[in-house]
Amino acid sequence: MIRSKTLAAVLLALALVASACGDDDTAEPTEAAAPAETTAPEEPAEPADSSDPIRIPLHNWSSQLVGAEVVGGVLEDAGFSVEYVPSDSQVVYQSMCDGDIELVHEVWEGAFGVAFQEQVDKGCVLDFATHNAVTREEWWYPAYVEDQCPGLPDWEALNACASIFATAETGDKGRFLGGPVDWLKGDAERVEGLGMNFEVVNAGSAATLWAELDAASVDETPIVLFNWTPNFIEAVYEGSFIEFPLFEDACRTDPEWGINSELTHDCGNPADGYLKTGVGQHFPDKWPTAAAIVKRMDFTNPMLAAMAAAVDVDGKEPSEAATEWLAANEDLWKGWISG
Amino acid sequence: MAGVTETAVPTGQQKRLGHMTGWRLALLLVSPYLLIQFIHEVAPSLFPNFLSVVNEDSIVPFRDWANRSLLHLKDEDLLGLFNFKDxxxxxxxxxxxPLDVSEQLLIAGDGPFGLSAVPWVALVAGFAVAGAWLGGWRLSVLVGGCSLYLAIFDVWEDSMIxxxxxLVVAPLAAVIGWALGLAAAKSRRFEALLIPALNVMQSMPHFSYLLPISVFIGIGDEAGAIATILFAVPPMARLTLLGLQTVPAEVREAGLMAGCTRWQMLWKVEMPAARPQLMVGINQVLMQCFGMTVLASFVGTRGLGLPLLNYLQSLRIGRALEVGVAIVLMAIMLDRLSQAAGSRKPEHTDYTKSWLQRHPFLVAGTAVTVGGVVLGQLFDQAKVLPEKWTVSTAPFWEEIVDWVQLNLKSPLGEFRDFMILEILIPMRNGFESLPWLGLLVLVAMLGWYFGGLRLAAIVSGFIAYLAFSGFWIESMETLYLVVASLIVSVVIGVPVxxxxxxxxxxHAAMQVVLDTFQVLPSFIYLIPVVMLFRVGPVAALVAIVIYSTVPAVRYTMLGLRNVPDDVVEAARMSGCTEFQVLRKVRLPMAFPExxxxxxxxxxFSLLLVIIAAFIGGIEGLGDEILRSRTEQALVGEGLVAGFNVAVIGLTADQLITNYARDRKAQLGIA
Known part of the structure; x- marks a missing residue:
């Protein structure tokens, strides 16, 4: 007993000393946990960039996985070392703030806008570049529903045939399958604002949205669910977005605005959401050349859709798809490097 | 509670309520609750609202405290001495x-010793030899076959990661767990501290740890490793403690008489005597480690977790299943090897034989490793299996999924609607309208009967915490689904x-099935379940039941197999039919187990009800925990909601363990 206590005390003391030493060496607390090789002296030669690996997160959807290795491949070609880190797509912004991740190249306004903006407001993450690609997130239906509900994609037509979307738990109301609660889409508010005869059921993850869509299309069960573009689903299922009253900022804040003068949210989502690149606050100082390259990287909608389709439709592994993409688009990305 | 064997020793329960049995006892225990529920329903005006749901103003701000302590630990120096985050x-x-070294040896190459990664042929052959050495040719085939699967199903690289x-985490967790268990066995005070800590650690849902871990540890392999250790240590500590506590006094005395020192006593007497429990501990450590693979990928750990989630996301269920099976096979492989190593008997060395003859496995092992490495140098195919040689059964599984969707959809749809309308929604409404005071009184009565005033105070404190945490309704929404799953799991699991x-x-065949379902990442069945039952409580219920039926079957088997043979024999002698033996003797005897x-x-259901939040369509604590990932300001909510989950588990745990202990004493099978 005594022996084990002593041992525990010694271990604890060692840990404390070590953590205190970490403090003295470095300005940023995060450096204490950085890999050993990162303390190698920075070369003062031509690129003033650090030789530390640039850490890029991997998330669980295909365009991001391919894109991450494209970004990484370009940076490696330019002489940087890159490390890929799997991570949760919400928690990653906290990690970027803590200096554990350098850049996120697919910040979707709809899904991650809140988590991203929180860190940008704190100042530890930079809103670094905006891609050419625009994102749209909206209620969506597969093409076969058009036969069952005439007048689509108009929202009033959808509301008129709400009953075909009804299920046991929604009673006579239509069932709208929304995205995960943490995406904060305000669907329930919209149903209320527009006085729709629908009930929102939130799926727990993107994967369950696709699973339902897949199951529904086997026997053409009517379904209306949350979807977005660019997305591999476009390549697999035909369908369209519901057209709601056009979005304006005032719709979310001013009850007077729109067809319902008492409630907000009586409109659709923005049809052109952003897709941004976010970087940690120290990234441009530590890797100035790399930062310039990342700033020039620009993804378009067709590029993202193709990356997703290579994996989800053609069944390639993400790294394979990235290698092929790099080989096919050399002129484009060489331009990002040379500027 | 039919009396099987009456005993002269009065247990706690008997002291408190004498000889009351059956429905009269049950009625007495639930009557205070029924009274409250009656007033609540019949005369709501007499029933103060705050005794039903605590109103917003009276909620104890646990969330703010959690938030503030996290911020403090992150940004400020603890006691003015050091920063906790650093x-x-x-x-x-x-x-x-160690993580780097281990990875470089197995897959990455360029290790610190300048060695290249072990070629797959060498590793497969090496495992086969180890199997033969530790457990004979059967084990050799099993282990070799499992590792061959990893190569030919094209999951080699991620599997090796x-x-x-x-390989780094499991020994660490085992040693830490063992040390904690040992310390608790030697010190009552430490045991009193350790047990509640283990209980909380084991029943906090993984997802409430996500954000704190990414802050305090960062993201990467280490973060996943630490998270895995957190979950693998408790069963090892528990089982070590159990093993040491159940060493028979005679064995200890024999040690003393032989003049053992304390050190010898521990290593030569107590540890060998506790070996069965220690081996179960190792088994559980391995199962937990592999079971964490997918969750660890949420905090940056590489390996099979990320590809599995990605395959599910693009609905490639067959491929996801193959990855999941790879995880299961690795767990089985290491488990059977370590079990065989643990139960090896000392061998008599025959010095008349040559060195070669005395160490056949050492020689064979060296030979296949060297041979494999040489082959790897000569042929690339031996180093990494070329992709065109790999196979996949994914198309087959996808066809099954399609067939089921096409043919079973309407009967399953009817089942789903029935479950939702007739069972789940009424049950949910019942739980949501339960006044907290009612539940508190019910739990307190049960606590008093099973364990006296002290237990009553503890469990009613738990319920009071739930009521004042601000997540009462959410807790009830979670509890209803857990109770529903519990009922279904028991109805299926006990007969099985x-x-x-x-x-x-x-029994042996069932063990394999149970291990598989325990380790197979539960994410795999979330997607098929949604395809069959759509997003909603039925899908969640089915997913939970698949997982939580495992312990129902396991403990029923354990209980029945532990019924003393002489008791069964006596029943048969007195002319019982097989069914009577089961109903009147074996089941009552196995009941505590x-x-x-x-x-x-x-x-298990509590862990899965949180993961089932990824299905969606069920509200409750899981939603709160998932939502808390988006913003740092919500970390406190996530932790408090997670703690609510733990508290629900602890309440049941306290009541049931106390009941089972008493009942076992009563039956004389302690």
Whole structure:
């Protein structure tokens, strides 16, 4: 007993000393946990960039996985070392703030806008570049529903045939399958604002949205669910977005605005959401050349859709798809490097 | 509670309520609750609202406290001495070196010793030799076959990363757990501290740790490693403690008489005597380590977790299943090897034989490793299996999924609607309208009967916490689904356990099935379940039941197989039919064990009800925890909601363990 206590005390003391030493060496607390090789002296030669690996997160959807290795491949070609880190797509912004991740190249306004903006407001993450690609997130239906509900994609037509979307738990109301609660889409508010005869059921993850869509299309069960573009689903299922009253900022804040003068949210989502690149606050100082390259990287909608389709439709592994993409688009990305 | 064997020793329960049995006892215990519920329903105006749901103003601000303590630990110096975040990051940094070495040896190459990665042929052959050495040719075939699967199903690289992490983490977790268990066995005071801590650690849902871990440890392999250790240590500590506590006094005395020193006593007497429990501990450590593969990928750990999630996301279920099976096979492989190593008997060395003859496996092992490495140098195919040689059964599984969707959809749809309308929605409404005072009184009565005033105070404190945490309704929404799953799991699991306990053959086969379902990442069945039952409570219920039936079967088998043979024999002699033996003797005797199984079912369901939030369509604590990932300001909510989950588990755990202990004493099978 005594022996084990002593041992525990010694271990604890060692840990404390070590953590205190970490403090003295470095300005940023995060450096204490950085890999050993990162303390190698920075070369003062031509690129003033650090030789530390640039850490890029991997998330669980295909365009991001391919894109991450494209970004990484370009940076490696330019002489940087890159490390890929799997991570949760919400928690990653906290990690970027803590200096554990350098850049996120697919910040979707709809899904991650809140988590991203929180860190940008704190100042530890930079809103670094905006891609050419625009994102749209909206209620969506597969093409076969058009036969069952005439007048689509108009929202009033959808509301008129709400009953075909009804299920046991929604009673006579239509069932709208929304995205995960943490995406904060305000669907329930919209149903209320527009006085729709629908009930929102939130799926727990993107994967369950696709699973339902897949199951529904086997026997053409009517379904209306949350979807977005660019997305591999476009390549697999035909369908369209519901057209709601056009979005304006005032719709979310001013009850007077729109067809319902008492409630907000009586409109659709923005049809052109952003897709941004976010970087940690120290990234441009530590890797100035790399930062310039990342700033020039620009993804378009067709590029993202193709990356997703290579994996989800053609069944390639993400790294394979990235290698092929790099080989096919050399002129484009060489331009990002040379500027 | 039919009396099987009456005993002269009065237990706690008997002291408190004498000889009351059956429905009269039950009625007495629930009557205060019924009274409250009656007033609540019949005369709501007499029933103060705050005794039903605590109103917003009176909620104890646990969330703010949690938030503030986290911020403090992150940004300020603890006691003015050191920064906790730097401390945790330094400690986790120590893991980096072993993780690197292990990964470089298995897959990455360029290790610190300038060695290249072990070629797959060498590794497969090496495992086969180890199997032969430790457990004969059967084990050799099993282990070799499992590792061959990893190569030919094209999951080699990611499997090796996962394996390399487990090879570092599992021994660490086992040693830490063992040390904690040992310390608790030697000191009552430490035991009193350790047990509640273990209980909380084991029943907090993984997802409430996500954000704190990414802050204090960062993201990467170390973060996943630490998270895995957190979950793998408790069963090892528990089982070590159990093993040491159950060493028979005679064995200890024999040690003393032989003049053992304390050190010899520990190593030569107590540890060998506790070996069965220690081996179960190792088994559980391995199962937990591999079971964490997918969750660890949420905090940056590489390996099989990320590809599995990605395959599910693009609905490639067959491929996801193959990855999941890879995880299961690795767990089985390491488990069977370590079990065989643990039960090896000392061998008599025959010095008349040559050195070669005395060490055949050492020689064979060296030969296949060297041979494999040489082959790897000569042929690339031996180093990494070329992709065109790999196979996949994914199309087959996808066809099955399509067929089921096409043919079973309407009967399953009817089942789903029935479940939702007739069972789940009414049940949910019932739980939501339950006044907290009512539940508190009910739990307090049960606590008093099973364990006296002290237990009553503890469990009613738990319910009071739930009521004042601000997540009362959410807790009830979670509890209803857990209770529903518990009922279904018991209805399925107990008969299956009865059936499987009949012969050794069935028992062994069932063990494999149970291990598989325990380790197979639950994410895999979330997607098929949604395809069949759509997003909603039925899909969640089915997913939970698949997982939580495992302990129901396991403990039923354990209980039935532990019924003393002489008791069964006596029953047969007195002319019982097989069915009577089961109903009147074996099941009542196994009942305490089955109740402990229920406890595990409940803990398993609580873990899965949170993961089932990824299905969606069920509100409750899971949603709160998932939502808390988006913003740092919500970390407190996530932790408090997670703690609510733990508290639900602890309440049941306290009641059931106390009941089972008393009942076992009563039956004389303690």
């Amino acid at each position: 401390f945790t990051r330094t400690v986790s940094g120590w893991l980096e070196y 996962t394996l390399s992490i487990v 356990g009865v059936y499987a306990s009949k012969t050794d053959h069935r 089955i109740m402990l199984g229920m406890n595990q079912v409940l803990l």
